[in-house]
Amino acid sequence: MEAIYGSPPPQQKRTQPMQVLCVGISRSGTKSLREALVKLGFVHAYHGWDTMLPPHFQLQAWYYLVKRKYEHPDSKFTAEDFDRIIGHCLAIMDLQAAVFAPGLVAAYQDVKVVLHVRRDVDAWYRSFESTMGVLDRNPVNLDWVLSWFCRDLFWIRQYHAESVQTMGLPPDRFLEWGVEDRWEPLCEFLGKPVPEEPFPSGNTPDAYNKRLTGIMMGYYATASVNILLLVGAGVAIAAYGLRKT
Numbered sequence: 207m208e209a210i211y212g213s214p215p216p217q218q219k220r221t222q223p224m225q226v227l228c229v230g231i232s233r234s235g236t237k238s239l240r241e242a243l244v245k246l247g248f249v250h251a252y253h254g255w256d257t258m259l260p261p262h263f264q265l266q267a268w269y270y271l272v273k274r275k276y277e278h279p280d281s282k283f284t285a286e287d288f289d290r291i292i293g294h295c296l297a298i299m300d301l302q303a304a305v306f307a308p309g310l311v312a313a314y315q316d317v318k319v320v321l322h323v324r325r326d327v328d329a330w331y332r333s334f335e336s337t338m339g340v341l342d343r344n345p346v347n348l349d350w351v352l353s354w355f356c357r358d359l360f361w362i363r364q365y366h367a368e369s370v371q372t373m374g375l376p377p378d379r380f381l382e383w384g385v386e387d388r389w390e391p392l393c394e395f396l397g398k399p400v401p402e403e404p405f406p407s408g409n410t411p412d413a414y415n416k417r418l419t420g421i422m423m424g425y426y427a428t429a430s431v432n433i434l435l436l437v438g439a440g441v442a443i444a445a446y447g448l449r450k451t
Contacts, residue, residue, distance in 0.1 A: 389401060
């Protein structure tokens with residue numbers, strides 16, 4: 207399978223120190239926070255979209271880190287493990303940062319940590335269900351049907367927040383922040399002046415789904431071309447065989 211589907215592993219090299227780890231769960235203002243950090247000079251700020259966008263398609267690299275995390279729970283991650291993927295970044299957030307929060311905090315020991323939260327749990331749940339939850343809406347997948355009757359996603363969110371809150375980070379290294387807090391506490395924590403412009407508005411469910419559809423349509427088009435090439439090659443080989451007989 208590697209020979210067919212494998213992609214060259216990323217080989218980023220860190221040229222500037224990592225500066226901000228934003229370890230809140232997805233749909234908690236990650237896009238707004240990313241745009242804010244870029245405005246404050248933290249470029250590049252790694253977001254979940256980066257895993258899917260060219261020229262650095264990185265899902266395979268993250269897959270192997272996730273596999274290692276859950277198949278070898280005692281495995282310790284180093285900055286070098288992450289820098290191969292995010293060495294060009296001064297900040298990271300979204301799904302990858304949430305999944306690897308303890309490992310990232312341990313690997314980048316002097317870096318500031320922002321736990322961004324969505325204080326309105328029902329609003330967060332609706333946002334998740336209308337975006338990332340759409341990926342699981344296969345009619346034959348009972349998980350989606352069962353999710354109508356269960357708020358397990360609430361406990362996933364709650365457990366994650368509490369696991370970060372209890373890491374024992376000092377106040378000068380840890381900030382719990384919500385997008386409604388806007389610029390002031392974030393800038394004070396990061397030692398940056400407050401911009402005069404409004405805080406970024408972020409990633410609405412409609413914008414998220416529109417962008418995801420655009421990305422996936424590109425991949426579907428590539429798959430369709432490969433299918434046509436494969437079918438064409440098969441027809442050509444069959445025709446050649448018939449002529450030989």
